[in-house]
Amino acid sequence: MDISVSSPVTAPVDNLSRWQRRDTQWVISLFGTAVGAGILFLPINLGLGGIWPLLLVAVLAGPMTYLAHLGLTRFVLSSSRPGADFTEVAEEHFGVVSGRLISVLYFLSIFPILLIYGVGLTNTVESFMVNQLGMAMPPRVLLSGVLVFLMVAVMLAGEKAMLRAFAFMVYPLAAILAALSFYLIPQWQWPAGSDLQGLDFAKTVWLALPVTVFAFSHAAALSGFANVQQRHYGDGAGEKSRQILQRTSLMLVGFVLFFVFSCVLALSPEQLAIAKAQNVSVLSYLANVTDNPVIVTLGPLIAFIAITSSFLGHFLGARASLQNLLAKQGLSSDRADKVGIAFMFFAIWGAAVVNPSILGLMEVLSGPVIAMILFIMPVVAIYKVPAMAHLKRHRLANGFILLTGTLSVSALLFSLLR
Secondary structure: OOOOOOOOOOOOHHHHHOOOHHHHHHHHHHHHHHOOHHHHHHHHHHHOOOHHHHHHHHHHHHHHHHHHHHHHHHHHHOOOOOOOOHHHHHHHHHOHHHHHHHHHHHHHHHHHHHHHHHHHHHHHHHHHHHHHOOOOOOOHHHHHHHHHHHHHHHHHHOHHHHHHHHHOOHHHHHHHHHHHHHHOHHHOOOOOOOOOOHHHHHHHHHHHHHHHHHHHOOHHHHHHHHHHHHHHHHHHHHHHHHHHHHHHHHHHHHHHHHHHHHHHHHOOHHHHHHHHHHOOOHHHHHHHHOOOHHHHHHHHHHHHHHHHHHHHHHHHHHHHHHHHHHHOOOOOHHHHHHHHHHHHHHHHHHHHHHOOOHHHHHHHHHHHHHHHHHHHHHHHHHOOOHHHHHHHHOHHHHHHHHHHHHHHHHHHHHHHHO
8 A cells, every 4th residue: 555645735626536546556555455365365264155155245245345444434534633543533532541442453453464464474485385396394483483574674674665666566466366267267166065055054154254354354554545535635535535445345356256256166165175274375275286387386476475565554554553552651652663563573473483273363353353443333433423423324334334344243252152
């Protein structure tokens, strides 16, 4: 995501109807933030549930993605202080205590994603070294430490230049993933034994919602995104944000679902189960079981680029959020930043060494917490915050987002209790 800041300016109203280069850059940036480990593991999770639950999730994914991200953006824009970040807006609307609790949840909605990326990147590189290069398995503690250190080092080298460079990765990443999706079409087969009925069908869709929320989320970029639109378009920021988010959602959902369906129809349920047991992405699994040199070479490379680029976007959001929280505890801004970076480095490294189930992290931790911030909290704000009261008229959209968010969080409780 490109979070470059321009001088404050109130754009003429007619500018809102003109699509500009910076708007396209934001679509690509938000798309790049979302396309990471989620898309690479989504075929495994949804495919194991059968084709019919996948079809229903495909129908729900579009409105879930668009309406939820639009709601959170409107929440950030509702502040009486232009340029306020998420933490400041939460404290303004809900008070200091509740606002800080929401800010902690916001951090927790991003931070587990970094843990997932640390695990996913280590497993992707390890799988490539062993299966494609024929090397001996390196010590995991060393490999994961080097990889996490390099990602954090690149992050600290220069944020704006780094983000612009990684934004350019989205184009070849999208093109290659689309090409792979088309390449798998001749191998499509209708999955056998995919006729779920009644409670089994509903339960499968229910438990798939947290991972779906995670896979399409670009919430980490929305606070900066909203502030930049406000600087460019003034009072028209809400409408321009809606236009950008609408196009982002169409691109993201269409692209991701084509990739997911292509992988699910090309692989058997047994193969998807093996990939889940190995804790590797669907691309790494394809590279391990196919003799095609294109997939063998590009599969792990795509996984590496997707995870790394999305890691950097989410690291920015987590870093700013944690720095703000620590600064409110009395630390100077500079010290809070250093302490936050050190904490995140060792936490990500530790997760990569332990190697927990990536899908388990998505289902049990990250997805539901994202759902609370992205789905539930903005709807609650509509009925509590005067500046958002005009959105009460969208009852159907508000009810849909509140319902899907609540179902995602309840899936967490079920997963913990079973």
